[in-house]
Amino acid sequence: MEPSSLPAFLDTAFWLTAGAIFVLLMMSAFFSGSETALTASSRAKLRSRADRGDRGADAALLVTEDSERLIGAILLGNNVVNILSASLATALLTRIFGDSGVAFATLGMTALVLIFSEVLPKTYAITDPETVAARVARPIRLLTKVLAPVVGVVRAIVRGLLWVFGVRTSADQHMFSVQDEIAGALAIGAEEGTVQKEDRDRLLGALDLGNRTVEEIMRHRSGIEMIDADAPSEQILAHVVNSAHTRLPLYRGERENVVGVIHSKDLLRAVEKLTREDQGNLATLHDLDVLKVAMQPYFVPETTSLDEQMREFLKRRTHFALVVDEYGDLKGLITLEDILEEIVGEIADEFDMDADLALKPNEAGDYLVEGAMTIRDLNRAMDWSLPDDEANTLAGLVIHEAQMIPTEGQVFSFHGFRFEVTGRKDNRITKLKIRPL
Template sequence: MSLVTALIILAIILLIVLSAFFNGSETSLTAASRARMHSLEQEGNPRAALVNRLLQSPEKMIGAILIGNTLVDVLASALASGLAVVLVGEVGVVYATAIMTILIVIFAAVLPKTYALAYSDRVALLVAPIMRVVIIILNPITITIEFVVRFFLKLTPGKLDDEANILAAHEEIRGTIELQKIEGSVARHDADMLGGVLDLRDLQVADIMVHRTKMETIDADDPPQKVVDELLRSQYTRVPLWKDEPENIVGVLHSKDLFSALGRSGWDVSQLDIMSFAVEPWFVPDTTPLKDQLNQFLKRKAQMALVVDEYGEVQGLITLEDILEEIVGQIADEHDTHEAAIRVQADGTVNVDGAVAVRDLNRQMNWSLPDEEATTVAGLVIHEAQTIPEPGQVFTFYGYRFEILRKTRNKITALRISPAPVVAARTTKQSAG
């Protein structure tokens, strides 16, 4: 083997190594965790700061990588073809093409990309200083490429792109949380809380409010002694007051304000004027996003609001605790007396109250029943069945079997749910008899 041949082979090997470097750099820098790099930069890591700066100008980085990778691949193939022609004649071009294709695919593409994807953060920190030098060298060419890219990007609507980027960011975070939960890096409860924060922007007040049929209210015209007795029996510290009809809310009675008034009156209940220290009710539309409502609670330093529909009719109430429960799960204290609404049975079935929210059932049982068309489990069954079922009827949809246990008037009050042996494509209904 002559010296020239050896030098050409050495040059080809070096070019393949450079191609592997460019491919690995592209994969690692684009797959690197932005959150991890930001955290390392805050800790004073200069390489992480360099990675973040490179990612701030992706056009320059990708342009430099593509130019460098194209140059080394073309040059390596040209040298290999020339060497093959000298050694075996014109047929050597075929041999060189086949051999270089195999070498480039295996050693310059698949292997470096696979490694860079598996250790993206580590590789990104390693290649960042070298890529910075490459970008500076190839900057004149990349400026031209960047100009062309920006020209075509201007043809797309910017606002829609921004909205898509925001949605993509939320979905990326949600996907990361789910992946970490599956891999065991994040506990299920922690993952649910993080997901609950993201869900606030997609939920409305009407989705989690306490319905008016379940509200505890007090007639403001009742004698003061009766009002005091009802408030003391209640498990809540704030209770709405109504006049003439239950839907006509005229105030909110706070137990602390009641005791303060009692102290001022010498603890003479008959001297109390309930409406004099009742708080003015705060009404909010039922279409208010939960994220906005949470901000309003914090801004107004309030903890309860009455929910009204488009006609101004009271539909229910919402509290700060209700929103927090969407994030952290059920919050209970020593005064809560309600029974568990979701009861897992020994045979694996689940007895559920009809008023249970689909979201709460999904969270506790780790299921994925849809909640777009109905808020409660009973509402989901009625929506899918397109009828008000009778006790004993069985429905199967979304891979679960729903058996109606009890019904009061037109309201389903109890169901038994279990995974169906066969997932039904459409809702099916069977008679209990």
């Protein structure tokens, strides 16, 4: 008896089709893994590898420059091979099982594509995205060049549709913002315990200087210690010696009319010179012209960014500036130390009496804070997230939310916190009790 022959459908066409499906699934896996690797890889790490001579990393940097073109080419290739493999599988299984082959092809290809062409390559790529990106960058770069005409047509159609809905896109946009990437990495590191809170705050503070203005951190004019330039010289000298500040503004007539800034060292040098020339006669202090000793005031607009102002301080070799609004009226003052404190936190010296008074809750869980304390400082100290879009200080936040100037004893609840006004002077909230709800 002759041995049974193979089924009729197991012919050359069957094996060629099955082989084509296998190749298409491998290509789909390549596209899926490449997409994950190139979008998840850190450009900073790729740049570091490229600087060490890794040509694959250099190619990955080039191919990710145009993210829209990259994604378009990968998705086009991935969808073509997926659709083609599904069509071949449907034709093959329909030939074997008849009409039931459509259902078998749908179930089988869904499982194969999901496991071997999506989850498996993406999981592998995400474990070491920079290495995978360096390996696939060259063929993907070639693919983007080959498919450039088709991708260009697709991009034009997509942009046209987005334009209809009011969305504008630019070819110069990158997939990631460097600052957002660093901030996200720091946030994740802090949550996992690999980055200390103080280190995170310092790095985020440095990154945020360009997004903040001097108005947000300046000392308001109501809290500026100033000297009347027309006061007797002896009184001015006593004021400067007893002050906790090195530089003090001089005004004439009204406090907004600043005519100079006196530095304690300059004043003491002038006093020493005057008394030495008159053989130590202190009576000659009455003839001291303070304005000749004072420096010219340095005014800056309130909208100046902190990083720009810090560069100006370093360029001018000065640490002190008066802040004015668009009308030229005095708003406050800012120092180089104020900007540095946005990075490193509070800088205390021997004259800061309250520097060691940390925020501690009372028995009810309330924190007693100054109304003039900035929201950013409180968020930084307590790791809270009170909004600072509408106000810079806690008093300003309460007034904004209450839509009125509260009286002492009033209580408010918003943003998940309880605010109680415990001190008010004129129209200013001086003390607050805050407790998270």
